[in-house]
Amino acid sequence: MPFSGERLTTDFGGQVELEHLHRYCFARDFCVDRDVLDIASGEGYGSSMLATVARQVVGVELAVEANLHAQREYSASNLNFISGDATAIPLDDASFDVVVSFETLEHLRDHERFLAEVRRVLRPGGILIVSTPDRLVHSGIGMGVNPFHIRELSRAEFETALAAHFKNMRVLPQRTFIGSAILEGRAGVRTYEKRDATTIEATTGLARAVYLIGVASDAELPALPDSVFAHEQSVDAIFRQLSDARQVGDDAKAALAANDLALEKAKRDLAEQRAHERRSQAGLAEERRTRARQDHELQALRASLQQMTERANALQVQHGEAEALRAIAADAVAQKEAIVHSTSWRATYPLRRIATQLPAPARQRLKRAVKALYRPNSLLQAKPGTAASVAAPIELLAEPGIAPALSPAAEPASSLPSVSSLLAARFPSLQPFDCFPAATAQKRISLVTDSVGPSSLFGGVGTAIILGALLANKFQATLRIVTRTEEPDASAVNEVLRRNNVSLHGPLETAMAPLDGSKVLPVSADEIFLTTSWWTTKATLGVVPASRIIALIQEDERLFYARGDEQLLCAETMGHPALLTVINTERLFQHLTSGAEPFENLKENGLWFEPAFPGGAKARKSTVKRRLFFYARPNNLRNLFWRGIEALDEAVAVGAFAPDRWEIHLIGRDIPKFKLARGVVPQVVSHLSWGDYQEFIASLSAGFVLMDTPHPSYPPLDMAIAGVPVLTNTHPGKYDLLNYSGNILTVSPSVEGLVAGLQRLEALAEDEAAIQENRKADHINRDWTLALEAVVSLIDQKLNRAN
Numbered sequence: 001m002p003f004s005g006e007r008l009t010t011d012f013g014g015q016v017e018l019e020h021l022h023r024y025c026f027a028r029d030f031c032v033d034r035d036v037l038d039i040a041s042g043e044g045y046g047s048s049m050l051a052t053v054a055r056q057v058v059g060v061e062l063a064v065e066a067n068l069h070a071q072r073e074y075s076a077s078n079l080n081f082i083s084g085d086a087t088a089i090p091l092d093d094a095s096f097d098v099v100v101s102f103e104t105l106e107h108l109r110d111h112e113r114f115l116a117e118v119r120r121v122l123r124p125g126g127i128l129i130v131s132t133p134d135r136l137v138h139s140g141i142g143m144g145v146n147p148f149h150i151r152e153l154s155r156a157e158f159e160t161a162l163a164a165h166f167k168n169m170r171v172l173p174q175r176t177f178i179g180s181a182i183l184e185g186r187a188g189v190r191t192y193e194k195r196d197a198t199t200i201e202a203t204t205g206l207a208r209a210v211y212l213i214g215v216a217s218d219a220e221l222p223a224l225p226d227s228v229f230a231h232e233q234s235v236d237a238i239f240r241q242l243s244d245a246r247q248v249g250d251d252a253k254a255a256l257a258a259n260d261l262a263l264e265k266a267k268r269d270l271a272e273q274r275a276h277e278r279r280s281q282a283g284l285a286e287e288r289r290t291r292a293r294q295d296h297e298l299q300a301l302r303a304s305l306q307q308m309t310e311r312a313n314a315l316q317v318q319h320g321e322a323e324a325l326r327a328i329a330a331d332a333v334a335q336k337e338a339i340v341h342s343t344s345w346r347a348t349y350p351l352r353r354i355a356t357q358l359p360a361p362a363r364q365r366l367k368r369a370v371k372a373l374y375r376p377n378s379l380l381q382a383k384p385g386t387a388a389s390v391a392a393p394i395e396l397l398a399e400p401g402i403a404p405a406l407s408p409a410a411e412p413a414s415s416l417p418s419v420s421s422l423l424a425a426r427f428p429s430l431q432p433f434d435c436f437p438a439a440t441a442q443k444r445i446s447l448v449t450d451s452v453g454p455s456s457l458f459g460g461v462g463t464a465i466i467l468g469a470l471l472a473n474k475f476q477a478t479l480r481i482v483t484r485t486e487e488p489d490a491s492a493v494n495e496v497l498r499r500n501n502v503s504l505h506g507p508l509e510t511a512m513a514p515l516d517g518s519k520v521l522p523v524s525a526d527e528i529f530l531t532t533s534w535w536t537t538k539a540t541l542g543v544v545p546a547s548r549i550i551a552l553i554q555e556d557e558r559l560f561y562a563r564g565d566e567q568l569l570c571a572e573t574m575g576h577p578a579l580l581t582v583i584n585t586e587r588l589f590q591h592l593t594s595g596a597e598p599f600e601n602l603k604e605n606g607l608w609f610e611p612a613f614p615g616g617a618k619a620r621k622s623t624v625k626r627r628l629f630f631y632a633r634p635n636n637l638r639n640l641f642w643r644g645i646e647a648l649d650e651a652v653a654v655g656a657f658a659p660d661r662w663e664i665h666l667i668g669r670d671i672p673k674f675k676l677a678r679g680v681v682p683q684v685v686s687h688l689s690w691g692d693y694q695e696f697i698a699s700l701s702a703g704f705v706l707m708d709t710p711h712p713s714y715p716p717l718d719m720a721i722a723g724v725p726v727l728t729n730t731h732p733g734k735y736d737l738l739n740y741s742g743n744i745l746t747v748s749p750s751v752e753g754l755v756a757g758l759q760r761l762e763a764l765a766e767d768e769a770a771i772q773e774n775r776k777a778d779h780i781n782r783d784w785t786l787a788l789e790a791v792v793s794l795i796d797q798k799l800n801r802a803n
Contacts, residue, residue: 018176020102024049025192025200027100027129031057034097037121039086040104044070049200050100051079058091060084064756065748087113094123105132105158106149109742109777115165128166131174132158147739180229181206189226272562274637429484429535430569432542433513438522442506443477446523448513448540449532451486452493454689460554462496462690463584463611464532466784467552467791469497469504471530474792480509482521484536487512499690500784501614528799533557534573546578550795554584556592556710559638577601580798582791583608584711591710591733605798609791611714612781613721625663626701626765629724630682631715632668640706640729640749645674647754648704653677654755656762667696700724702765704758706749712737716744721782723775727761729754742774 024046031054038047041059043066051057051074059081061067070081084090086101087110099118108114118128135152139145146152153161155171162169183189183206191207194200201207417425424431429450447468449461465481472479481488488510497504513521523543530550531537537551553574561567574581574592581602583589589608592599599606630648634641648664651657657664657680664682675681688696703719703726710733719726720741728737729749737744745764747757764770781787 019174020046021194021200022174022176022192023102023129023131024100025202026190027098028053029190029202030127030129031098031100035095035123036098036100037089037091037096039089039099039101039118040107041070041081042066044074044081046100046102047079047081048074048076051076054078054098056080058082058096060086060089060091062086064760065753068756087117089117089121091121093120096121097123097126099126099128100130101128102131103133105130106146106152109150111151111153111161112164115161119165128162130162134158134173148736150738177228181227183226184224268563427569428515430538431515432539433482433484433521434517434519435513435521435523435543438524440478440524440527443475444480444509444524444527445472445475445477445530446480446482446511446527447530447532448482448484448536450536451483452481452488452510453486454489454492454495460532460552460584462500463554464530464552465493465496466500466502467582467788468530469502470785470788470792471528471550471795473503473505474796475528476506477528478507478509479504480511482511482513484513484515484539495690499614499694500612502784534570537576537579538569538573541573541576546576547580549579551576551579551581552584553581553588553592556588556595558597559709571597575599575601577605579605580795581606582795585610587734588709588711595710595733607791607794609788610781611717612784612787613717614782614784626661627699628657628662628664629696629700629703629719630664630666631703631705632666632671632684634668634672635670638708639668640708641668643749643751643754644704644706645676647751647758649676650751651755651758652680654759656755656759662701665696665700667693694718697722697724702726702761704761707731708749710734712740712744717741717780720744720775720778721780723771725761725764725771725774727754727757740780741778743771743778 028050031050033053033055036050036054036057038050038057038059041047041061042063044059044061047057047059047070056078057080059067059070059079061070061081061083062085064083067081067083074081082090086104086108099122101118105111105114118130122128132153133139133149135154135157139149139152155173159169159171162171189205191203191205192200193203193207445468447464449464452461452465468479468481471477481490481493490508490510493508493510511521512519526548527544528548528550529540529544530552531540532552532554534551534557537549540549551574557574558567558570561570577600579601583592583602583606586608589602589606593603593606630644631639632641632644633639652664659678659680664676664680665685666682667685667688669686671684671686673684685696697718700719700722701724703715703724705713705715705719705726705728707713707715707728708731710731712728712734716726716728716737717740720743723743725743725745727745727747730736730746734746736746743764745757745760747753747760
């Protein structure tokens with residue numbers, strides 16, 4: 001299995017591999033001809049090692065995917081793998097001689113329950129071999145916190161926990177290192193050496209000691225201590241150095257480079273394909289900008305109409321000139337007809353007849369002579385403005401039926417659009433809004449967003465309003481809501497603040513700065529702007545300096561686009577070095593500062609917060625049937641709608657969410673009609689108000705929310721805070737959400753993983769005691785003022801330093 005970031009698999013090596021293999025080798029010596037239980041057996045490699053000497057081994061693992069892998073990869077007659085919880089082991093009392101559980105305690109909240117379960121399944125005199133990291137060393141000052149660990153123990157706490165359940169216990173410290181060992185070779189010392197990929201050799205004493213150290217004296221020798229000398233470098237550092245050395249002179253470097261290029265191209269193609277699908281499906285962000293784009297296109301059409309009118313006027317002038325030329329041509333034709341029908345023309349017919357028989361050079365000389373005779377006569381007879389004065393002489397000897405071609409007139413430059421007008425038409429929402437300087441009696445915070453109304457308050461806009469209100473309170477300022485695509489609704493703003501228990505101490509103003517420039521916005525000299533998207537940030541940067549802008553980032557907006565102009569503009573705006581940025585959730589902050597394409601400015605000027613959910617204290621409503629909610633948005637590709645209904649279909653087909661006990665509800669827009677396996681037809685709900693959405697959440701038994709993003713997103717947290725278990729998907733950097741709530745399950749977005757996850761979700765939904773226990777132990781903020789207190793204070797400090 002691939003390395004997940006926490007659980008050791010055979011796909012990962014280095015220091016972690018040495019630690020885990022040593023522990024299993026140590027335990028293996030206690031398991032000879034014994035019945036052994038391996039709790040949290042992971043992908044199964046350790047249980048397989050124990051089974052080589054034990055009478056029987058049973059591995060218990062909560063993760064379905066890991067269990068399936070173990071059953072497939074490690075097969076033996078005395079080895080079985082089952083699914084189960086470490087705090088509720090699904091096995092009989094007194095059924096094992098040895099219980100092994102490595103690196104499990106730190107992932108559990110209830111250590112007492114775990115140890116009590118171990119005592120229950122152990123036979124009298126049985127032995128427990130358990131390991132856990134020392135909190136004071138593993139997570140000490142400057143070491144950082146492991147996001148996968150829920151509750152770590154110090155050595156004293158570990159010893160206390162073991163002594164409370166067992167009469168005898170000893171704690172042996174473990175550390176990997178690079179160094180040297182001097183051991184006397186007593187029987188108690190065991191050495192385990194990994195000889196190759198599949199062989200670990202166990203010996204008594206120090207095997208293959210290269211050097212021998214003698215101590216001799218006529219007197220009685222003192223006690224000789226065993227000793228270890230450790231180098232400062234870590235095992236992982238040495239492994240990396242060895243790996244680097246192996247790469248030197250590698251003949252396959254060219255092939256590796258070619259593979260890397262092919263991989264990068266495949267990644268780019270995949271990213272472009274996914275981003276193109278996002279854009280072509282016209283997600284919520286595009287829906288918000290459609291009206292603005294249409295308004296701006298109307299203005300562009302009006303400007304184009306003006307240009308066409310000017311062009312028509314110019315063409316009318318050219319038409320007059322053409323009519324004059326036609327008149328001149330008609331006059332010339334009349335003169336030619338007069339000549340052709342004149343007596344002199346008829347009299348010279350024999351001469352012209354003879355001329356046609358002359359050789360070509362003679363005909364040419366005759367033509368020049370006639371022209372020479374004709375030109376002075378015609379010029380003498382012509383009046384100014386007539387055909388003879390403006391047109392070339394008529395070619396009397398030309399072949400009949402051939403007329404000279406007229407050159408088309410060049411298009412005047414004045415009729416062509418400028419580059420700036422083209423850019424404004426292509427990117428209307430990025431254009432700076434029209435404004436004028438205006439003094440205010442009170443400092444003002446202006447929140448710039450596309451729209452504020454009953455249908456635009458979910459998630460991001462509501463969070464921006466709350467942050468704007470708390471900033472206004474901090475600065476004793478007026479809060480002004482500035483919209484770009486539709487008139488703002490002050491009642492909707494007040495509704496957000498009321499439902500989230502946030503009070504605005506000062507005045508509330510609303511204004512609109514439309515994309516067509518039909519309204520002008522007054523701006524004070526010290527006004528602070530809070531922007532809610534990269535495009536509102538870009539437009540505001542054209543109005544005020546970056547030092548007066550606070551950019552609220554709630555998504556990696558680069559993922560909205562394929563590689564191209566939009567993504568380039570988005571990345572440049574988000575990466576502006578002078579912007580003060582506030583990022584919604586630590587997970588998104590880590591992605592933006594440490595991901596594949598990090599923003600250096602966010603490391604310096606970025607602040608982050610965890611959102612709050614005050615409405616979660618309401619009691620859940622009971623319904624006749626249990627309700628499963630699928631967050632369905634087919635036009636927003638980040639929600640993986642099509643993968644979600646595929647997994648739902650397979651889960652229902654194998655018996656999950658039986659229709660006699662469950663209803664399946666889909667909430668979203670533009671949801672196609674369809675039926676699932678077993679004839680199940682989901683119920684579709686659209687256009688819920690914020691209040692109705694909260695009431696609906698309270699009626700649910702389980703939730704299914706897919707979000708192809710590096711952050712948790714709001715719907716899983718909305719449900720977890722209400723005591724509704726919910727299943728969501730993993731993403732690079734988002735492997736589980738246990739740091740928020742045990743009621744949020746995460747699995748890989750493969751169909752197999754999602755089906756297994758839905759089965760786990762149904763089981764948890766029917767365990768009300770576990771749900772309430774998880775709800776009591778969650779780490780989700782309930783108070784927005786407390787959640788944003790530190791961020792608001794830091795913004796105040798940074799703005800004061802800037803001024």
